[in-house]
Amino acid sequence: MRIASYNINGVKARITALTRWLEAQTPDVVVLQEIKSVDEGFPREAIEDLGYNVETHGQKGFNGVAILSRSPLEDVTRGLPGDEADEQARWIEATVVGPKDALRVCGLYLPNGNPAPGPKYDYKLAWMARMRTRAQELLAAEEPALMAGDYNIIPQAEDAAKPEAWAEDALFLPDSRAAFRRIQTLGFTDAYRALHPGAGAYTFWDYQAGAWQKNNGIRIDHILLSPQAADRLTASGIDRDERAGDKPSDHVPIWCDLDI
């Protein structure tokens, strides 16, 4: 089973690139971030026509996440627990059933947090504390599960072409990276890093200042696997070529294969 994550930066502006990629890569499950659409505006027919079930958690203008799956999506929940007042659409979960086992899939769009310090950074750290609580619950279930999406976290210096340029940025500040580690070290495996050690693998290149042409990228999209999912990991990758296509997102898809 191939599970992918893709920050598409506007699903309506990206529907051609998205459907082309779905047809070429045929992932079984996809979590999308930054759909920038309300649920009623999501172009679900174009995706359903390719054989996918679609569940969305959108909002007007910004944010918004979705899950696509060839097999039915069960027990869908929307929103990250822990703050009833939080109206930002950044978290969606569903269960997909493979031939061997079921997999709990969490799709997330973690807050950017800039400028730091400030209220947006406080929101990022508070959101990550809530995410850690949900992550603990996933581990307690002792079942295959994963959390995939745009984490807006550069975990290590090797995950940036120019780490020094990010030193004061909310994506790379020590408190941000520590919060990410506090989640990962609960017992999750980074599906990409586990199979691909070394520097130079990125998932985001800014639209500005020729970042793509200079390969000035960062690795901020991640798939974290529960131990029961990590046991089934057979491959992982980054669809880097998508960044060179027509009207690309500033992110590219990441994926992993699980024997589930």
Added chain:
DNA sequence: ATGGTAGGGCGCCTA
């Protein structure tokens, strides 16, 4: 220190 680009949606916010 600034500005460079893009999407949503129409003045300006978010990234």
